[in-house]
Amino acid sequence: MATESEVHPHAFVVEWREGFKINIPQVDQEHKHLFALVKALNLETVDQTLEELLDYVVTHFSNEQALMEKHGYPAFEAHLQLHETFGTQVADFLSSGEPWSEERIQNLRRFLNKWLIGHIMTHDLRFGKWLESQRTVVAPVKSAAPIEKKGFFARLFGRR
Numbered sequence: 001m002a003t004e005s006e007v008h009p010h011a012f013v014v015e016w017r018e019g020f021k022i023n024i025p026q027v028d029q030e031h032k033h034l035f036a037l038v039k040a041l042n043l044e045t046v047d048q049t050l051e052e053l054l055d056y057v058v059t060h061f062s063n064e065q066a067l068m069e070k071h072g073y074p075a076f077e078a079h080l081q082l083h084e085t086f087g088t089q090v091a092d093f094l095s096s097g098e099p100w101s102e103e104r105i106q107n108l109r110r111f112l113n114k115w116l117i118g119h120i121m122t123h124d125l126r127f128g129k130w131l132e133s134q135r136t137v138v139a140p141v142k143s144a145a146p147i148e149k150k151g152f153f154a155r156l157f158g159r160r
């Protein structure tokens with residue numbers, strides 16, 4: 001394991017790329033923004049950026065789930081479960097209460113990038129292909145209510 005001074009601040013930065021597209025423009029835009037927020041994590045503004053990131057994760061999951069529900073996606077429940085498991089993993093990571101360091105930020109960024117890529121390229125892509133096979137016109141969805149200033153986890157787990 002590299003010591004803190006050896007960890008380059010931009011290690012593990014993954015840029016969103018065309019190959020991550022699932023061909024649902026709204027979802028692709030939101031994914032792109034998620035990668036930008038993960039990239040923006042840095043030691044000076046970590047608390048603020050992390051709050052913005054987690055808020056946006058909730059908004060994105062809500063929008064994606066709304067789209068799935070609206071179109072009657074058969075794997076909706078399983079997909080919702082994946083989003084909730086992600087929430088639990090993030091909660092576990094943050095619960096150690098360790099002080100932030102370059103290394104801890106890199107660990108978080110590596111976890112987030114890895115999860116996002118794996119999830120998008122498997123499960124979101126599957127939804128994109130299914131939706132395409134339905135040959136329906138996709139109207140954008142928005143969160144029903146403005147973002148409440150409740151905690152991330154309360155909102156993530158309190159939706160149902």
Ligand SMILES: [Fe+2]
Nearest residue numbers: 064119123124
């Ligand atoms: Fe998803």
